[in-house]
Amino acid sequence: xxxLIILLAFCFSLLAGCRSAESPIEAxxxxxxxxxxxxxxxxxxxxxxxxxxxxxxxxKSGDAGVAxxxxxxxxxxxxxxxxxxxxxxxxSRALEEGIFSPYVSSNLNSVPEAFxxxxxxxxxxxxxxxxCINYDIAWFETRGLNVPWSLENLTxxxxxxxxxxxxxxxxxxxLAFLLATVAHFGEDGYLDFWRRLKDNGVVxxxxxxxxxxxxxxxxxxxxxxxxxxxxxxxPAAEVIFADPPRKDAPTxxxxxxxxxxxxxxxxxxxKGSQNETLAGKFIDFMLSRSFQEDIPLQxxxxxxxxxxxxxxxxxxxxKTAEEPAMMDPETxxxxxxxxIRDWTExxxx
Amino acid sequence: xxxxxxxxxxxxTGSGSTWKTWGLLALPLFFLVVFFYLPIINxxxxxFTNTSGRPISPIDLAGIWRPLAFTxxxxxxxxxxxxxxxxxxxxxxxxxxxxGKRILxxxxxxxxxxxxxxxxxxxxxxLGPRGWLNLALMSILNLSTPPIDxxxxxxxxxxxxxxxxxxxxIRLVGSAWSRLDIQLEQAGRVLGATxxxxxxxxxxxxxxxxxxxxxxxxxxxxxxxxxxxxxxxxPQFATLEVVIYIQSxxxxxxxxxxxxxxxxxxxxxxIIVLMARLAGNTIVPLAxxxxxxxxRAAGSIKEKVFVFGxxxxxxxxxxxxxxxxxxxxxxxxxxDPGQGNAFQTTFTPVYYQELFTNRRxxxxxVPPIEAMRNSLVYAAMAVVISVFLGMLVSxxxxxMNSKSKWSEVLIALPLGxxxxxxxxGLLLLFNGFNWGAALAVMLVPIAHSVVAMxxxxxTVQPALVSIPITFKHSAAVLGASASRIxxxxxxxxxxxxxxxxxxxxxxxxLGEFGATSFLARPEFPTMxxxxxxFLTVPGALNYGQAMAMSTxxxxxxxxxxxxxxxxx
Numbered sequence: 001x002x003x004l005i006i007l008l009a010f011c012f013s014l015l016a017g018c019r020s021a022e023s024p025i026e027a028x029x030x031x032x033x034x035x036x037x038x039x040x041x042x043x044x045x046x047x048x049x050x051x052x053x054x055x056x057x058x059x060k061s062g063d064a065g066v067a068x069x070x071x072x073x074x075x076x077x078x079x080x081x082x083x084x085x086x087x088x089x090x091x092s093r094a095l096e097e098g099i100f101s102p103y104v105s106s107n108l109n110s111v112p113e114a115f116x117x118x119x120x121x122x123x124x125x126x127x128x129x130x131x132c133i134n135y136d137i138a139w140f141e142t143r144g145l146n147v148p149w150s151l152e153n154l155t156x157x158x159x160x161x162x163x164x165x166x167x168x169x170x171x172x173x174x175l176a177f178l179l180a181t182v183a184h185f186g187e188d189g190y191l192d193f194w195r196r197l198k199d200n201g202v203v204x205x206x207x208x209x210x211x212x213x214x215x216x217x218x219x220x221x222x223x224x225x226x227x228x229x230x231x232x233x234x235p236a237a238e239v240i241f242a243d244p245p246r247k248d249a250p251t252x253x254x255x256x257x258x259x260x261x262x263x264x265x266x267x268x269x270x271k272g273s274q275n276e277t278l279a280g281k282f283i284d285f286m287l288s289r290s291f292q293e294d295i296p297l298q299x300x301x302x303x304x305x306x307x308x309x310x311x312x313x314x315x316x317x318x319k320t321a322e323e324p325a326m327m328d329p330e331t332x333x334x335x336x337x338x339x340i341r342d343w344t345e346x347x348x349x
Numbered sequence: 350x351x352x353x354x355x356x357x358x359x360x361x362t363g364s365g366s367t368w369k370t371w372g373l374l375a376l377p378l379f380f381l382v383v384f385f386y387l388p389i390i391n392x393x394x395x396x397f398t399n400t401s402g403r404p405i406s407p408i409d410l411a412g413i414w415r416p417l418a419f420t421x422x423x424x425x426x427x428x429x430x431x432x433x434x435x436x437x438x439x440x441x442x443x444x445x446x447x448x449g450k451r452i453l454x455x456x457x458x459x460x461x462x463x464x465x466x467x468x469x470x471x472x473x474x475x476l477g478p479r480g481w482l483n484l485a486l487m488s489i490l491n492l493s494t495p496p497i498d499x500x501x502x503x504x505x506x507x508x509x510x511x512x513x514x515x516x517x518x519i520r521l522v523g524s525a526w527s528r529l530d531i532q533l534e535q536a537g538r539v540l541g542a543t544x545x546x547x548x549x550x551x552x553x554x555x556x557x558x559x560x561x562x563x564x565x566x567x568x569x570x571x572x573x574x575x576x577x578x579x580x581x582x583x584p585q586f587a588t589l590e591v592v593i594y595i596q597s598x599x600x601x602x603x604x605x606x607x608x609x610x611x612x613x614x615x616x617x618x619x620i621i622v623l624m625a626r627l628a629g630n631t632i633v634p635l636a637x638x639x640x641x642x643x644x645r646a647a648g649s650i651k652e653k654v655f656v657f658g659x660x661x662x663x664x665x666x667x668x669x670x671x672x673x674x675x676x677x678x679x680x681x682x683x684x685d686p687g688q689g690n691a692f693q694t695t696f697t698p699v700y701y702q703e704l705f706t707n708r709r710x711x712x713x714x715v716p717p718i719e720a721m722r723n724s725l726v727y728a729a730m731a732v733v734i735s736v737f738l739g740m741l742v743s744x745x746x747x748x749m750n751s752k753s754k755w756s757e758v759l760i761a762l763p764l765g766x767x768x769x770x771x772x773x774g775l776l777l778l779f780n781g782f783n784w785g786a787a788l789a790v791m792l793v794p795i796a797h798s799v800v801a802m803x804x805x806x807x808t809v810q811p812a813l814v815s816i817p818i819t820f821k822h823s824a825a826v827l828g829a830s831a832s833r834i835x836x837x838x839x840x841x842x843x844x845x846x847x848x849x850x851x852x853x854x855x856x857x858x859l860g861e862f863g864a865t866s867f868l869a870r871p872e873f874p875t876m877x878x879x880x881x882x883f884l885t886v887p888g889a890l891n892y893g894q895a896m897a898m899s900t901x902x903x904x905x906x907x908x909x910x911x912x913x914x915x916x917x
Contacts, residue, residue, distance in 0.1 A: 036866075037885055041710040058713075060871045061776075065599045070867075072601065073395050073777055093601060167584040169595045204584045205501070209466070209884050213892055214473050214500065220892035222479035222682055224495065234887045241888020243681060243699055297709055300886060337600050348584055 027055045030278050031080030033270070035067040036060050038084060039298040040291070048285045054278055064090065064172055064265075071270065072097045078270035081279040084126065084286070088117060088264045089175055092333030095122055100268035103280050107287035107305075115264055115304045117329055123266035126286045127301040130232035130321045131176035132253035132260040133163070136218035139226035148227075149256040151184055154197060161201035164215035164225040169340050171207045172263070177229045178343055179332065180261035183325035187335075191346050198347055218251045232260065233300040236311075236318035240297070249317040260321035265301065373745035374756055377738040377802070385763050385799050388774030395777065396597075396607035412592075412605075413612055420588040420616075423503065423578075424571035427510035431567050434511060434662070435518025436560075441659045442519055443526035446646045453660065455911045456667045457516045458852065462860035462906045464877035465576025466884060467674070467899040468509055472581060473500075474896075475673035479682070501583030509577045512666060514567045520849050521566070521808055525559035526552075527644075528812065528845075558814075562807040565624040569617060569764040575863065589613045590767050598769070610770060617765025621758050671903060678896035681889075700893030708890075713871055713882070717901060720879040724859055725905070727875060730794035731801055731858035736851050738798070739805035746806070747813045761803045768863025771796055776867050792868045793875075797858035804857065805850035812846040813839070852913050859906055876902045 027049070038060060049056055057080075061067055064085050071083050075097060086094045094100070100122035108116070108124060115125035133148075140147050148154055154163060166174030181190045203225055205211035212230055215223035218238070235249035242250075253260070267286055269279040285291055292303035296314050303310075441447075442454065460468065474480050476499050483495035490496070499505045529552065537551040553560075575590045587595075589609055597606035647656040681697045707714035742760060763771065775792050816839060824834045862877045869878055876898060883895035 036882070039709070039711045039713050042712045043710060045712055058871050061867050062598065065601070069598055069601060070773070070776070073392075073603075073773070079776075169599055170579070170584075203501075206579045206582075206584050210469070210580055210583075212887060213884060214469070214477060219887065220682070220889040221473060221477065224478040230887065237887040237891075238889075241886065241890035243697070243889040243893060244683075298711060337602065340600065 027053055028275070028278070029055045029057050030082070030275055030282060031057045031059060032082045032084060032282065033059045033067065033071055033078070033080040034083070035064045035085040036062060037064075037299055041294050041298060044290050044294045047290065048282070052278060052281055056282070068094060071099050075099050076272050078272045081270060081273035081275045082267060082282050083270050084265070084267040086123060086266050086268070087172070088262075088266075088329050089172070089179065089332050089336065091117060091123070091266065091329040094268075095120070096333070099271055101271045101273070101276065103269050103276075103283060105280070105284050105287055107284050110307065111287065111304045112306060117264065118266070123268040124283050124287065125264050125304045126267050127292075127295050127299065127303055128262055128264045129301040130253070130255070130260040130262050130324050131173045131180070131229060132232045132255055132321060133177075134216070134218070134228050134230040134234050134251045134253055136216070136226035137250060137252055139217055147252075147254060149254060149259075151181060151193065151259055154202075155193070155200050157200070159200065159227075161203070162225055163197075163227040163229075164203040164205055164211045164223070165197075165229050166208055166211050167204060167206045168343055171211075173208050173229050173231065175336070175340070176261040176263055178339060179327055180258060180325040182335075182339060183261070183327050184258040190339075191342060194343065194347055204347070227254075231300060232320050233296070233302070233314065233318045236296075236313040236316075237300055239313045239317055252317070253319055253321075255319050255321040257323040258325045260324040262321065262324040262326055264304070370745045370748050373741045377742045378756065378759065380734075380738055381760065381763070381799065381802075384775065384795050385766075385771070388778040389766065389770065391778045392770060392774040393607050393610075396603035413609065416587050416589050416592045416609075417612065417616070419586065420572060420590075423506055423510075423586070423588065424568055424574070426503075427507050427514070427571040427574075428564060428568045430507055431511050431514045431518060432564070434666070435515045435563070435567075436522065437655070437659055438515060438519050438663060439523040439526055441656060441663075442523040443529075444644060445652070445656050446644055447656050447660055449660065449664075451911070451914070453663055453667075454519075454914060455907050456671070457519055457663065458856060458910045459671060459903055459906050460512050460667065461516050461853075462856040463899070463903065464860055464862045464880060465509075465580055466862075466877075466881055466895075467902070468512065468577070468670075469580040470677075470896065470899065471670045471674040472505065472509065474677040475670050476505075481673055481676070501581070501585065503582070503586065505581040506574075506577055506586065509581050510571050510574065512670065513577070514570055515663075515666070517566050517570070517804075518563045520853070521559050521563040522556060524808070524846055524849050525556055525811060528815075529555055558811045561624055561627055562811060565621065565761070566764070566804060566807055568620065569761075572617070572620070573613070573765055573767060575767065575769075589616075593767060594769060610767070613767075614762065614765060617762060618758055620765070621761045625757060674896060674903070675900050678893065678900040681893075700890070700897040703890050703894050704897055715872075715874050715879055717879070717898060720874055720876045720898070721901065721905060723869075723873045724875040724877075724902075727794045727797065727865075728855050728858040730791070731797035732851050732854045734794060734798040735801040735805050735854040736847070739802050739809065739850060739854075740847070742802070742806050743810040743813050746810055760806060763799045764803050768796075768800070768861065769867070771799065772864035772867030775864070790870065790873060793865055794858065796864040796868055797861050798854070800861065800864075801854035801857040804853040808850035808853060809843060809846045812843055816842055848913060848916055852910060855909060855913070856906060859902070859909075876905075 038058065045056055048054075059079055061070055064087055067083075068086050068090050070079065072094070078099075083100070095118065102121045103124070104121045105124050111125055115128065117125070135147055145158060148156070148159055153159065165177060168175040168178040178190075181193055184190075185193050203215055205215055208230065211228050212234075213219050213221040215221070215225045216228040216230075217223055217226045232253045232255065235251045235253060238251050239246060239249050267283055269276055269283065273279050287305060289305065289308060292305040292308035295301055295303045295308075296311050302320060438457070442450070463471070476482055476497060478495045478498070478500065483497050486492065486496050499508075533551055533555065534547055537547040542550060572588075573590050574588055575594065578586055578588050578591050589612065593606050593609045593613065596602045596609060647653040678700055679696050679698065681695045681699075683693050683695070704717045742756070746757065775796055779789075779792060820838050821834050824838055829837070860877060862881070865875055866878060866881070869875060874882070880895050880898045880902070883891045883898065
């Protein structure tokens with residue numbers, strides 16, 4: 001028993017030690033609830049903290065769906081002041097739940113109209129990314145095979161067994177790709193396309209992580225499929241995090257018409273926040289040049305502010321889609337469950 | 350064997366003891382009510398009221414039945430397979446001396462802490478399309494495609510479950526087996542029972558409580574399996590847990606998720622009650638034995654073959670995947686694009702070096718030492734909480750009639766609840782309280798303890814119950830006080846099971862991911878969380894760092910398990 005008490009005291013002192021190191025002065029805090037993929041540079045965030053004399057705390061949990069879920073379940077008694085990371089596939093649902101307070105950022109007029117999907121201004125667009133098929137450049141080159149350029153191409157016999165796709169019920173890129181096929185083939189045609197894709201040996205993984213690292217041939221997992229549903233920015237990440245370092249990307253995205261789906265991520269002030277003024281300032285900050293230019297290397301998404309400079313790896317290797325598939329958030333919110341269910345019935349059973 | 354005299358149980362008779370039992374149970378039950386039952390009930394309430402007028406999309410019976418049937422099917426298969434390997438393994442550890450025993454004992458415990466992402470990675474680096482095995486076969490047989498394709502199959506699920514759970518059998522059944530009075534087996538042999546008959550009629554009935562306990566834990570573990578199904582099974586396979594996750598976290602269909610969670614909980618309760626019934630009143634007193642009394646080196650040819658075969662099998666199952674992972678963390682695999690499948694491997698320390706650099710200047714960068722410290726501090730606190738509360742429960746239960754052990758159900762139920770719902774429940778309930786960062790940090794070890802406590806109790810309780818009451822009576826007659834009896838009789842006998850139980854709590858906490866991902870503050874991530882962060886971004890360095898961090902987690906776990914085992 002004595003040992004237990006000593007152990008316990010030791011643990012507390014350790015924890016106390018790391019806490020006191022964290023916050024030397026008690027500045028007011030602003031809490032940002034977000035998903036696991038969120039990141040920001042130390043320099044960028046500390047500038048905001050100094051200018052506003054505030055300490056920013058981030059709460060992260062799971063992917064975009066899980067994080068939003070958390071925000072919905074804590075409606076009225078929010079976990080924080082700002083929520084970042086609701087995307088256009090979840091947008092309508094989030095607005096319906098009424099978890100956000102309206103706010104019009106003074107920086108909003110520099111954001112292109114195409115990104116401003118919420119006319120009620122409950123949420124503000126911050127970044128976007130294209131979910132595209134990535135391919136293993138060397139694999140196609142050594143075999144002298146042309147890279148497919150349309151969704152229809154993927155059902156051709158020469159591409160049999162070459163594509164791995166994520167489960168739209170679990171993975172957000174998986175859902176985005178499903179939505180791209182619905183947008184392109186229409187509600188009556190997309191399941192037919194998927195049936196043909198299945199006959200052509202499409203491989204299904206549950207999440208991005210397995211699909212990319214286990215199945216995809218150009219990743220370090222060295223899997224069997226040379227094509228994977230990932231992001232337009234992934235080739236840039238492959239260069240930045242290459243080992244050994246390399247000058248060119250091992251992968252590239254297929255960006256033909258309708259082959260990519262554009263995800264736009266939004267931020268909003270959580271209703272019930274005690275810090276609405278500061279929360280508004282944080283939204284402005286997210287649209288500021290320093291944060292916008294920080295986005296690509298931190299989150300591997302693209303800034304919505306067209307004037308933000310992109311890192312060299314992005315301009316060289318990460319091509320965004322010129323004509324991505326798009327769908328309005330209401331249609332998605334109304335049908336996502338049905339489409340996922342129908343897809344599951346058709347493809348998995 | 351069913352001689353009622355000398356049983357451990359019938360100590361409780363008067364109402365005074367009942368009060369004592371209640372007193373002991375009060376704190377653990379209070380803990381569970383506050384940190385498990387209230388959060389879960391609260392989440393259920395949310396699920397049904399917080400739908401903002403959206404029509405509840407009903408989930409049809411088939412939507413429940415299919416995953417339910419598969420859940421039972423794979424759990425039964427996995428448990429069966431685990432028994433087939435685990436029982437002989439328990440025999441091996443409890444009866445034989447052999448070279449490398451200590452290392453093997455440590456090794457079999459390591460999988461228990463590994464987060465599923467890591468197990469999936471280890472599996473992939475061994476058996477995957479470009480795993481070592483396939484690479485070797487491809488170069489030996491000169492094939493152009495990988496010959497072994499286990500990815501996304503039932504076989505992969507089963508192998509992973511056996512990999513995870515064999516340690517439960519070895520620890521639980523093995524520790525009971527080594528405590529078994531060797532004279533009973535010898536008596537059987539003298540009376541003419543051959544090896545097998547001796548096992549069936551003497552050893553097995555004596556081991557029954559701990560075997561059933563182990564089966565219960567393993568079955569529930571497989572029953573609520575999530576990560577393994579998701580990562581290794583692929584989209585074709587869905588357990589209830591997976592469907593609950595999809596419904597609640599991705600379709601935001603909270604009522605459906607709540608109904609499914611309800612079904613899962615009812616199943617769990619049924620299983621626990623059923624197992625308690627099966628266990629019945631079969632507890633037989635086991636006089637404490639000298640530590641290595643029943644141990645011997647393999648003698649006959651048959652025994653030698655058994656020991657050699659088992660050791661090889663266990664090394665194959667436990668060491669090889671771990672080695673594959675370690676190897677992967679220091680190897681760079683380069684494929685020559687011009688050569689088809691030709692590849693070259695070079696050793697590199699770069700992934701470990703990279704762990705110490707904050708390449709992107711991110712505020713969420715965590716040095717590996719810090720992640721390690723977080724993990725160890727959380728684990729130590731979880732051990733303290735679960736050992737303390739678990740001891741109270743075990744003592745209370747040992748004084749209770751086994752038929753009235755409804756509290757056993759209450760305490761085991763967390764095992765059948767998804768880690769994600771537990772994390773979410775705790776977060777929602779305690780979100781309203783403004784109780785400072787220190788206590789918010791405590792939620793992580795508290796969640797770990799809720800899960801670890803049943804493991805501790807299942808390890809300690811059978812041992813506690815099996816102490817012959819005559820020991821205590823004799824001591825009392827000789828004038829020993831209650832506390833002295835506890836100190837000088839009970840504790841020395843219980844020391845080993847307590848250590849084994851603490852070890853479970855420690856490893857469960859080190860490896861827990863589901864609830865932690867909800868509760869851990871981003872500035873205090875644990876090692877499993879740090880690993881999963883690396884795997885969300887493409888790039889060889891990120892993959893390599895995940896492997897390196899996993900290797901560190903494994904090594905830390907191995908060192909701790911080894912040290913705790915030494916205490917014995």
